[in-house]
Amino acid sequence: MKYILPILAVFALVSCEGESKKTDLETIDKQSAREVTIKSVVAGDSILHITSQKIWANGQLVTQKTDTLKTAKEVKAWGESTSTTLVKVPIYVTVE
Numbered sequence: 001m002k003y004i005l006p007i008l009a010v011f012a013l014v015s016c017e018g019e020s021k022k023t024d025l026e027t028i029d030k031q032s033a034r035e036v037t038i039k040s041v042v043a044g045d046s047i048l049h050i051t052s053q054k055i056w057a058n059g060q061l062v063t064q065k066t067d068t069l070k071t072a073k074e075v076k077a078w079g080e081s082t083s084t085t086l087v088k089v090p091i092y093v094t095v096e
Contacts, residue, residue, distance in 0.1 A: 031059050038091055045073050047086055 035054040040047055049069040055062045074083040 032057050038093070040087075040091075042073060042087060047071050047073055 033056045035056070037050075037052045039050050041050060042048075047070070049071065050066065051068075052064070052066045054064040071086060073087065074085050076083045
C-alpha cells in the first residue's frame with residue numbers, strides 16, 4: 001500500500017509526456033521506495049516497451065533493473081485486411 005503513491009506519481013509523469021512540466025525525482029521519498037518508469041520507443045517496424053525499476057531502502061539504492069519487451073508496430077487480426085497500429089495504445093498498470 002505504501003508503494004502506490006510513488007508508483008502513481010511516476011505513471012502520472014509518463015501520461016503527461018507531451019507537457020513540459022515534470023516533477024523532479026528529488027521530491028520522491030527515497031528512504032524506502034520503488035521507482036518504476038515505463039516508456040515505449042518506436043524502432044523501425046517494432047515498438048520497444050522499456051520498464052526500469054529502482055528499489056531504495058534506508059536511503060540507499062539497493063538494486064535496479066531494466067526489462068524490454070518488443071512488439072510489432074502494426075498487427076493484423078485474423079481475417080482482417082487492414083492492420084492496426086500499436087503506437088498510441090494506452091498503458092494500463094496493475095499494482096499488487
